[in-house]
Amino acid sequence: MKLFAREDQSLSVQSNMRRLLVSFAMPAIVILAAILGLLTAYNRHYEGLLHNVTTASEFNQDFKETIDLKMYYYVIESQYSEGLPIGEVENAQLLARSLLRTTTQKESRLAISSVLDLCENLEEKIFQIETIRSYDERQAQLENNIYVLTALIQEYMYTYLYHEAVYLNTLQTQFSHQIFVEVVLVTVLIIALVLLSTRRSFRLGQSITGPIVNLCDRVEAISTGDLNAHTPVQSEMYEIQTLSVGVEQMVSRLNAQIRENTQKQATLRRTELALLQSQINPHFLYNTMDTIIWLIEADKTQEAVEMVSNLSDFFRHSLSKGRDVISLQEEGRHVCSYLQIQQVRYKDILHYTVNIAPELGEFLIPKLTLQPLVENALYHGIKMKRGLGHIYVVGRAEDGDVVLQVTDDGVGIPPQRLEELRQAMARGERVGFGLSTVHERIRLFFGPGYGLTLTSREGIGTTVTVRIPKRFLQEESTP
Incomplete structure (x- = not known):
């Protein structure tokens, strides 16, 4: 089943919400911008007019008195004379020119001119x-010029103030009326927009909730075990359509995964059975029993008891109460039991060292992982060489994983045979010394990033490295 391809008539929920928002917001923004523009223009005009009135009022209050007094002192040559008031007159001219530039009413302009x-x-x-x-x-x-002119200037300034005040009052009345009209208009437009948006929102909600209800019914059916592929829920919303298609694809993949897991479990059981059968090796059991009998006949009762105890521990750990995974501590004891049994038989050629970091003891490992590797090291490495040999079992933490190594100083593996074993492990072929079986089990448990790696030098020895993730037993048992 291919992913759902968006068609022209299928829009996303986000696109529909955006269109709904735009259909409401754009008219509202235009109305608001127009109102703000009108208010701003009126406010500027009103503030300019008010500024002119205020400035003219302040000028008119002291202009005549200041000019008349300074000119009087100058004429009588009083000691309080500050000279001719030319600066005040020039300031008055600047103020009049400023008011003339910002005044729009005819009568006011005539007065200020x-x-x-x-x-x-x-x-x-x-x-x-x-x-x-x-x-x-x-x-x-x-008396005939200065006083008369300042009086005329004061009178015309009063005339200017009168006309500006009248215009200011008229403008305020117009503004109040305009505000009332705009409020009514905005109210009508907002009601229209709300009704339109409500209608579109209702239609959009129906187009979303209906398919979602159908999708919820489908998910509920899946939760009750209906894993058959169904026709996806049809919807105008791209996300809902995609989600429905994804659910059906998930169901198909889940079915495939269930089948694959069933096959893997069957393979895993066959592998475990093969490993378990290999541990109950008749030759190993016969040889161990012969050794026990020999120890008893030689009056080495204590050693015979220890060997029986080690054999009991060996098979008890092999069974592990039916568990697929055990702790690394248990796997280490299992290996020690095996090596103790074998050392009694091969005490002249076998020494061993088991050194697994104690802090790794609670991490899980598939059972019967290390013992087959130790057995390979003994039978295909140590026994094939002349003289004393040594097997090293080492465990350490590395980059978030647990790394275990089984090393022997036996005869090693020829390069051609070593490459064959590596290729067989990569392809999952069960050839060699049981390495592929152990490698396959680890990959089934933990994924393709884990398993065995094999290194060897002919005449020097062989090392098998096991890499598994750090997982606790309670994590594996948690559903």
């Missing part, structure tokens, strides 16, 4: 007084 003209005339009259030396003429100019 008159203020500007009068300020220019006032400036001329001030300079004229400076050229007059006669006190009486100065007084006449002060």
